[in-house]
Amino acid sequence: MTMLIEPDFGTPVSKKNENVTVEIDGKSVTVPAETSIMRAAAMLGNNIPKLCATDRLKAFGSCRLCVVEIDGRNGTPSSCTTPVTEGMKVSTTTDRVQKIRRGVMELYMSDHPAVCETGDECKMHSMAKEVGLTEVRYEGKTHLGLVKDETNPYFTFDSTECIVCNRCVRACDEVQGTFALTIENRGFEARVSSSGTSFIDSECVSCGACVQACPTGALTEKTLLTIGTPTRSVITTCAYCGVGCSFKAEMRGDELVRMVPLKDGGANAGHSCVKGRFAWGYATHDDRITKPLIREKITDEWREVSFEEAIAFAAAGLKKIQAESGVDSIGGITSSRCTNEEVFVVQKMVRAAFGNNNVDTCARVCHSPTGYGLNQTFGTSAGTQDFESVEFSDVIMVIGANPAAAHPVFNSRMKQAIRRGAKLIVVDPRVTETVKSAHIEADYHLQLLPGTNVAVINALAHVVATEGLINREFVNARCDLEAFAEWERFISLEENSPETLEAASGVPAAKIREAARLFASVPNGAIYYGLGVTEHSQGSTMVMGIANLAMATGNIGRKGVGVNPLRGQNNVQGSCDMGSFPHELPGYRHISRDDVREIFNKKWGVTLRPEPGLRIPNMFDSALGHKFRGLYVQGEDIAQSDPNITHVHAALRSMDMVIVQDLFLNETSKFAHVFLPGTSFLEKDGTFTNAERRINRVRPVMPSKTGKSEYEVTCDLSRAMGYDMSYAQASEIMDEIAATTPTFSGVSFEHLDRMGSLQWPVNDKAPDGTPTMHINEFVRGEGKFMPTPYVATLEKSTRKFPLLLTTGRILSQYNVGAQTRRTANNIWHSEDILDIHESDAEMRGIKDGSWVKLSSRVGETIMHARITDSVPAGVVYTTFHFPESGANVITTDYSDWATNCPEYKVTAVEISPSEKGPAVIHPHEIAGDSQLDSIIRMANQIAANVPKATAPEIEVAHHIVQFWTPEMRERLHADVDRSKLDPIVLKAMELESVK
Amino acid sequence: MSTIIYVPSDSAAISIGADQVAALIAQEAIKRSLDVTIIRNGTRGALWLETLVEVVTPQGRIAYGPVQPEDVSSLYESDFLLGGAHPLALGATDEIAWFAGQDRVTYKRVGIIDPLSLQDYESHGGLVGLRKAITQSGSEIVAEVTASGLRGRGGAGFPAGIKWKTVLDTQADQKYVCCNADEGDSGTFADRILIEADPFTLIEGMTIAAVAVGATEGFVYLRSEYPTAITRLRDAIEIAKSAGVLGSSVLGSAHAFNLEVRVGAGSYVCGEETAMLESLEGKRGVVRSKPPLPAIAGLFGKPTIINNVITLASVPAILADGAAAYAARGTGRSLGTQVFQLAGNIARGGIIETAFGITLETLVKTFGGGTLSGKPLRAIQIGGPLGAYFNSSQLNVSMDYESLAAAGGMLGHGGVVLFDDNVDLAQQAKFAMEFCALESCGKCTPCRLGSTRGAETIEKIISGVDVPANKLLLLDLCEVMTDGSLCAMGGLTPLPVKSAMNNFPEDFTGGAKK
Secondary structure: OOOOOOOOOOOOOOOOOOEEEEEEOOEEEEEEOOOEHHHHHHHOOOOOOOOOOOOOOOOOOOOOOOEOEEOOOOOOOEOOOOEOOOOOEEEOOOHHHHHHHHHHHHHHHOOOOOOOOOHHHOOHHHHHHHOOOOOOOOOOOOOOOOOOEOOOOOEEEOHHHOOOOOHHHHHHHHHHOOOOOEEEOOHHHOEEEOOOOOOOOOOOOOOOHHHHHOOOOOEEEHHHHHHOOOOEEEEEEOOOOOOOOEEEEEEEOOEEEEEEEOOOOOOOOOOOOHHHHHOOHHHHOOOOOOOOEEOOOOOOOOEEOOHHHHHHHHHHHHHHHHHHHOHHHEEEEEOOOOOHHHHHHHHHHHHHHHOOOOEEEHHHHOOHHHHHHHHHHOOOOOOOOOHHHHHHOOEEEEEOOOHHHHOHHHHHHHHHHHHOOOEEEEEOOOOOOOOEEOOEEOOEEEOOOOOOHHHHHHHHHHHHHHOOOOOHHHHHHHEOHHHHHHHHHHHOOHHHOHHHHHHHHOOOHHHHHHHHHHHHHOOOEEEEEOHHHHOOOOHHHHHHHHHHHHHHOOOOOOOOOEEEEOOOOOOHHHHHHOOOOOOEEOOOEEOOOHHHHHHHHHHHOOOOOOOOOOOHHHHHHHHHOOOOOEEEEEOOOHHHHOOOHHHHHHHHHOOOEEEEEEOOOOOHHHHOOEEEEOOOOOOOOEEEEOOOOEEEEEOOOOOOOOOOOHHHHHHHHHHHOOOOOOOOOHHHHHHHHHHHOHHHOOOOHHHHHHHOEEEOOOOOOOOOOOOOOOOOOEOOEOEOOOOOOOOOOOOOOOOOOOEEEEEEOOOOOOOOOOOHHHOHHHHOOOOOEEEEOHHHHHHOOOOOOOEEEEEOOOOEEEEEEEEOOOOOOOEEEEEOOOOOOOHHHOOOOOEOOOOOOEOOOOEEEEEEEOOOOOOOOOOOOOOOOHHHHHHHHHHHHHHHHOOOOOOHHHHHHHHHHHHOOHHHHHHHHHOOOHHHOOHHHHHHHHOHHHO | OOEEEEOOOOHHHHHOOHHHHHHHHHHHHHHOOOOEEEEOOOOOOEHHHOOOEEEEEOOEEEEEOOOOHHHHHHHHHOOHHHOOOOOOEEEEHHHOHHHHOOOOOOOOOOOOOOOOOHHHHHHOOOOHHHHHHOOOOHHHHHHHHHHHOOEOOOOOOOEHHHHHHHHHHOOOOOOEEEEEEOOOOOOOOHHHHHHHHOHHHHHHHHHHHHHHHOOOEEEEEEOOOOHHHHHHHHHHHHHHHHOOOOEOOHHHOOOOEEEEEEEOOOOHHHHOHHHHHHHHOOOOOOOOOOOOOOOOOOHHHOOEEEEEHHHHHHHHHHHHHOHHHHHOOEEOOEEOEEEEEEEEOOOOOEEEEEEOOOEHHHHHHHHOOOOOOOOOEEEEEEOOOOOEEEEHHHOOOEOOHHHHHHOOOOOOOOEEEEEEOOOOHHHHHHHHHHHHHHHOOOOOHHHHHHHHHHHHHHHHHHOOOOHHHHHHHHHHHHHHHHHHOOOHHHHHOHHHHHHHHHHOHHHHOOOOOO
């Protein structure tokens, strides 16, 4: 194994279509017009000496090493800044340019350490040798006495090695877009500066672009100094967010020295963020559990045992439960943090070994409405574009997402597009970093009240429909015209006008009209959205509303447009693709489809059940009724991350066999009977699928710390349960996925290794994948407009709970913090903080930085307050990264009508000053039959949200049959007090299918 | 009838008491019950005669100077209002040899008119060029400017017409005209004098440029050290706007042109055109690599005409009188007139506008009158701090672009600075490097590090340390800076150094000169 040194052509690739042919040192080369001489030479294998040039950054021309001579021209222009022209003859090694290079290096070395701390990492000494410099004749003042800045936890800045090439400053500007770095002073005194303060106090977001760009040891990863120079590298994929950045894991032996973003990375094109680049230390943290643990009762101490014993114990427990309470009394949850292969195997175990469809995934609580909404409208559950597409957009609408914090690498790409002139519309209750940052400000910030997304999207669509802005050509050619006509009639109703909806959303009608006109008026409008769309009682409606708007304006099926969910976790897309939902088999095919079940029946040698199994919240409800008693949880801390934690804890506590497979003991493992140690992404062999449907390889860079692969452990349990399942290697699992799932039919590890990555569908029609979907027709044939009536959430501010809480993430921490809390990232964010507007704070006597009690109808917690104008009056905001603050003690069990995705983004709360420290105050008690309550609420919610036009009861019935378990349907008929049900539900219950 | 008296409001004149002179003339008139109208014109350019008071008499404008405040009452005693005799009386201004020997084309109104009177401006031939331009096509105007042979007066001498044509031919939704008035060369002041004395000429020139290429926005990048010029130009722009010369319809035509003054922040290198663009965009004044040429991708990435004040101010006359009249002046490829600025140790300093081709000797002796100290003339630096030092045996050089280049120098912005025999050229060479070290933007290595190493090395030569080796090193360094620097700042710094070494070898032998 060796180090991968990616070639550096010095300047970015030219996007011109015309070619020119030039001669460099007598060799002819044909390149796109406007290619630099440097790049053209590099394509001939002629690497002209350079220090300030790198192909990730625009040519700058400062070091003057790359000078060349051109026939017929005076002077010695720099080859990085000089484009080739037809017939140009260039000489790169004349005596004159060699002399300049030696002279330049002599100047450089007269102000450079004789020996560099970072060794070969600093290119200066090797460059001096390369240009033939043997002696430095100057002596004079130098910068060698300057003090290192070691304030950043991950990298150092040593100005003595700095050559002021500006690569770091340019990277911060051109790649990251933060503008934290600059050059201070001029002439000899010109120095790189984090804008007059230390790195840690600066605006630096620690993305690492500057460190990567630095050609010397001035900016260096601290691990490079403590561990030493890496000796080999492995290309793999980041395990944080859904951007799915490709990295080179640079190793020294089995020790990871650093993660360097891969220039060739399909998703990140060489960029990274603080988490992927630096916050990987958790993977080898001392807290890792590497041996299986078991216990009889959750009040017992854990006992370390062998895998064999743990598996036998778990299998016996599960079998006992099934024997006592039936086949449906156990289930499993797959993890969006795990590989496609690991997820596939868990859902297979549930369906084949457990013998039911009680499998769900943590995507339930984030992007399940995306799956539902895009499936209904476009016919498949995925974003339509690749990330590169944003570079072609004229207007970018970001709804309920804060990519600056949660998808930083995509955000950098988006910011570049905006700085080049694309317009930005942001729909968000808060003034986020996405709304306003260095050199970026949203053209329209539609600052809506939490919970009113559908009001805003309907108002926008109303303007498009009623002001003659519909792209009829697109609609007529591509969409189901009957559904469109119905939608057009619906959306044109006065009830959907911006003026009518202004009262609900709080967004001025005039602003909505202007934003809608802007979006509809440009050639390419793109929509990006996040959990601020999905995690609502109308999450699925909103996704369909977005799809409607995109279709109505003709913004589907080419670069620069589309509907793009920004996925929260590395493999949300993949875990959904892999059949993790109780009603779907891999590839989003409903479990009721005989033809699809037949494929798996044959392959797996089983008979799959045709009815959907339990969703996660249904599992909890059922557990509280002691009918659901055993759960296999793969890499998800449901006891911290799921809403209304009190309810979750009670459900977990009532189960008899909870098996947790994870890296660390976590909140959920407190309720577990078996702990199966998992593997970090550095140990895994498999694939992650990112938000652009890009399947990326995850490669083991070090041996498994547990001695086993995670999928092997799942297979072991499956076998112990009586179903034989085994794979010699991860690639065999992908082969099985490909063999059973048409959208993956062309995927294999071999193909991925060859291509780097592939965007599904990968099949006979698109052998190398599909960057843009729905190009000539929608996956479902015709795009289907869906009416999207705005139904206000039941969660409303009241006299008792007058404020609306919304939750989100920040840059340095990640979700429940299991990883980032075990890194130096805590330096930036060490606790969850409540953001509150000045007027709300003042009214309650709350001071900036004081403790406050946060209470909702389901629980209470305490945290520090921060007074800020990033939230409007009436709205408060916090993150959910720390178990201590337990933000989800507060969130309720309200959820999306179609998918049960929790309504994390809206909770009515009250805030009051508090004396106490950060302890979670005991949550409120749970009483009654929660499953029955959920069934009533869900049924009525479906009735309220289905389109009302014709026979809504058929829609309701259809929905219930598609997504509810037979048991839930039975209880709807047998146990529910009918006076509590919506008349439409009652009518639906009359229909034969529901019975 | 009121007698009109001109007292310059030029910064240089004010610095030696012009405001007091004006105030005293007014006070004295009241005291004596005389009816006078004082017009604060700009300087006529003879700084050695400031404060130059002119009285309008039936015989024309009669000059008195240099007038000190204490001379005012004696002027009244001598009936200067009628052109009476006085020790400071110089006769008719136009007949003073120093003025009579000049060929004022671009500066023909400088010092003659009330700088902020558009009426005065028009009655002296102003707006004729612009009125003609708005009836012509862009390419006709550009052709006229090209035919005039006008070259950039900022220093590079690039043909203005060719630059304009590039901007004209580049398609864009927005184009700009930028005037470089960051006049930072030591010994130069022509830009300031024009802006203070005749700002409408610059405005007219820029407007013609805008009309020619289809630019609608213009900026004058004016150095902060010129507060009077800043105020005057801003006032003039307001007047021009109100009069419809600037704005949405230039003189009632379909052309729109808005003009704004942007004040530089005290960096010499911002006079380099691309650094100026960066500064205008609100960024650090750092030099850009070319290509792209500013004419294709300049201010905010749009096609931009960048010309110096004198270049743009020459355009109204070219349009008004025709290219041929302008091109009839000068020599070879240096056509038209040049505004020389005589400074340093000189008896009669100021601006001399003449056709190209005048000898250095005529300039410094006939016009300049030799050194102010009266000691022998030893060195002349032509073209600012980056220009070459000539010795007294080189006075026959013709003052035009090509001849100066052939003699190892350059015209630059037309500054001519005299030194008597007290000067030590090794110190001057060191100063050139130090100036570069201080003013380098710090982008390219040869300039950023080379300038400091150059000053250190020259210091070693002066101190007699390894003189031959250090001279060789200095020459190597000069070669790297000349060939390797990104812009003229580092690229030309070797010019004063090498010319000093070549023309004054005796100053580089190590050890103190005297």
